[in-house]
Amino acid sequence: MSDILKIENLVVNYGGIEAVKNISIHVEEGKIVTLIGANGAGKSTTLRTVAGIVKPKRAKITFQGKDITGKQPDYIVSQGITLVPEGRRVFPNLTVLENLKIGAYLRKDNIQRDIDHVYELFPRLKERSWQLAGTLSGGEQQMLAVGRALMSRPKLIMMDEPSLGLAPIVVQGIFDIIRTINKEGITVLLIEQNANMALKAADWAYVLETGTITKQGTGQDLLADESIKEAYLGKTK
Amino acid sequence: MQNLSYYLQLLLSGVTVGSLYALIAIGYTMVYGILRLINFAHGDIFMMAGFFMIYIVSSGIPMYISIPLVLILTVVLGVVIERVAYKPLRNAPRMSIMISAIGVSYLLQNFATYFTGGLAKPYPTIPFISNGITVFGVSTKVITIITPILTILLVIALVILIKRTKIGMGMRAVSKDFETSQLMGIKINSVISMTFIIGSFLAAVGSILYFSYYEQVTPTIGAMPGLKAFVAAVFGGIGSIPGAVIGAYIIGVCETFIKSNSDYSIFSNAFTFALLIIILVLKPNGLFGEKLSEKV
Ligand SMILES: Nc1ncnc2c1ncn2[C@@H]1O[C@H](COP(=O)(O)OP(=O)(O)OP(=O)(O)O)[C@@H](O)[C@H]1O
Ligand SMILES: [Mg+2]
Numbered sequence: 062m063s064d065i066l067k068i069e070n071l072v073v074n075y076g077g078i079e080a081v082k083n084i085s086i087h088v089e090e091g092k093i094v095t096l097i098g099a100n101g102a103g104k105s106t107t108l109r110t111v112a113g114i115v116k117p118k119r120a121k122i123t124f125q126g127k128d129i130t131g132k133q134p135d136y137i138v139s140q141g142i143t144l145v146p147e148g149r150r151v152f153p154n155l156t157v158l159e160n161l162k163i164g165a166y167l168r169k170d171n172i173q174r175d176i177d178h179v180y181e182l183f184p185r186l187k188e189r190s191w192q193l194a195g196t197l198s199g200g201e202q203q204m205l206a207v208g209r210a211l212m213s214r215p216k217l218i219m220m221d222e223p224s225l226g227l228a229p230i231v232v233q234g235i236f237d238i239i240r241t242i243n244k245e246g247i248t249v250l251l252i253e254q255n256a257n258m259a260l261k262a263a264d265w266a267y268v269l270e271t272g273t274i275t276k277q278g279t280g281q282d283l284l285a286d287e288s289i290k291e292a293y294l295g296k297t298k
Numbered sequence: 299m300q301n302l303s304y305y306l307q308l309l310l311s312g313v314t315v316g317s318l319y320a321l322i323a324i325g326y327t328m329v330y331g332i333l334r335l336i337n338f339a340h341g342d343i344f345m346m347a348g349f350f351m352i353y354i355v356s357s358g359i360p361m362y363i364s365i366p367l368v369l370i371l372t373v374v375l376g377v378v379i380e381r382v383a384y385k386p387l388r389n390a391p392r393m394s395i396m397i398s399a400i401g402v403s404y405l406l407q408n409f410a411t412y413f414t415g416g417l418a419k420p421y422p423t424i425p426f427i428s429n430g431i432t433v434f435g436v437s438t439k440v441i442t443i444i445t446p447i448l449t450i451l452l453v454i455a456l457v458i459l460i461k462r463t464k465i466g467m468g469m470r471a472v473s474k475d476f477e478t479s480q481l482m483g484i485k486i487n488s489v490i491s492m493t494f495i496i497g498s499f500l501a502a503v504g505s506i507l508y509f510s511y512y513e514q515v516t517p518t519i520g521a522m523p524g525l526k527a528f529v530a531a532v533f534g535g536i537g538s539i540p541g542a543v544i545g546a547y548i549i550g551v552c553e554t555f556i557k558s559n560s561d562y563s564i565f566s567n568a569f570t571f572a573l574l575i576i577i578l579v580l581k582p583n584g585l586f587g588e589k590l591s592e593k594v
Contacts, residue, residue, distance in 0.1 A: 155467065
């Protein structure tokens with residue numbers, strides 16, 4: 062299959078600091094691709110650049126063959142890319158239902174089916190439809206952030222550390238959902254600190270260290286890699 | 299009975315004055331809610347709306363065209379100010395944009411002084427609303443009755459817009475989190491423009507009512523009602539629309555009662571600010587305010 066997203070020679074600077082140093086990442090359509098790496102490696106920066114929040118110093122980013130480098134976030138959403146941001150960032154002053162509706166902000170068609178679908182994936186959200194999102198638990202907020210992202214009917218969903226700060230059982234649930242939405246045909250680009258879970262779920266994985274890609278391979282290969290085991294899998298193996 | 303009708307009359311004019319403050323206060327509180335900016339130029343936009351009317355009517359344009367024209371020009375002025383003086387500073391420290399707002403305020407005042415020669419200009423009489431009317435045995439002008447009714451209707455419309463429409467939902471989202479709003483595909487700039495459109499529109503409506511009531515416009519006339527409306531917004535909890543409206547009514551009514559007593563009338567402005575200080579000491583975030591810590 063073809064690559065849905067191609068990031069070529071991405072360089073991102075913050076002031077004088079080079080956060081991402083000339084990396085290239087290819088995401089094959091229909092797959093789960095993961096990007097692992099230590100704190101400050103530049104993972105979030107990479108996704109935020111694709112989403113149009115951060116402007117790259119240099120790059121060529123193409124989505125379905127179309128150049129989207131440096132485009133505005135609303136254009137990128139309209140092309141079918143969505144980002145579930147680090148730390149969930151649900152709108153605390155909006156209800157659960159409104160958070161879902163705002164995920165479909167650019168859509169003009171009927172969104173009721175998508176709301177029903179999100180509620181099928183996350184029955185807990187349905188029960189809390191009228192609750193303000195700020196009063197949800199961390200796990201529920203993560204579900205909402207994922208559900209909200211699905212509301213734009215993305216072709217590619219990028220997730221920035223969805224398991225951050227969640228109990229293991231909830232993390233398992235989030236990974237089940239990632240596999241489910243991937244089976245529904247949505248390509249997934251996933252950032253994780255939880256390298257073990259991420260590599261198990263991923264078809265392809267990149268390792269990012271201080272702004273540079275140091276390794277890539279199938280999830281299985283990297284799981285078996287000694288240096289990866291040492292650096293990222295720690296005692297979990 | 300004489301007494302009762304006297305107090306009713308006072309209450310009525312207090313409510314009218316409060317409505318005028320409310321119409322201006324909403325612009326302060328909404329812009330603050332979205333941008334965390336105190337738009338010091340807002341009172342001067344209100345003043346400019348007054349001059350727009352004077353010059354449009356004196357050029358011979360009939361009133362039923364003049365009124366919408368004033369509303370449109372004021373909205374355009376508000377949006378242009380945002381684009382030219384605030385938008386380029388969006389990522390600058392908040393103090394810079396505040397200073398830009400103060401600059402715009404003086405620019406408008408000086409421009410108006412230059413253009414008008416600095417003298418007070420009589421405001422055109424709008425037929426019907428300046429007529430006399432008697433309600434509950436109180437005789438007054440139609441405008442005294444219309445002002446609170448129109449204000450309440452506009453506030454209700456605004457609340458519906460914010461609570462029930464898509465753009466309103468966008469505004470609530472942007473007021474909490476710029477970046478995530480962008481990730482949803484919301485165009486921040488259109489939401490901000492919308493805020494200035496609404497604020498300037500209400501200030502323009504307020505100016506038509508206010509100047510029909512007080513009958514003249516000067517280049518610095520925006521300062522005092524602007525300041526009172528700002529106090530009302532802070533009083534109610536800046537960022538909160540119901541807060542601004544309620545704050546405006548409290549200030550309008552209290553002020554009118556104080557003014558009615560000839561011994562104390564000279565202190566009416568001092569009273570307004572004393573009230574603000576007391577409220578802020580007791581309730582630092584105002585009546586309906588949220589946490590103020592990370593703001594200002
Ligand atoms: N807005 C910013 N301004 C300045 N520097 C930034 C900004 N955002 C990130 N950085 C810097 O860029 C580098 C990469 O940050 P990034 O957030 O992409 O890392 P990350 O891999 O997502 O880390 P983590 O796993 O901790 O989330 C870091 O050194 C960080 O301090
Ligand atoms: Mg990160």
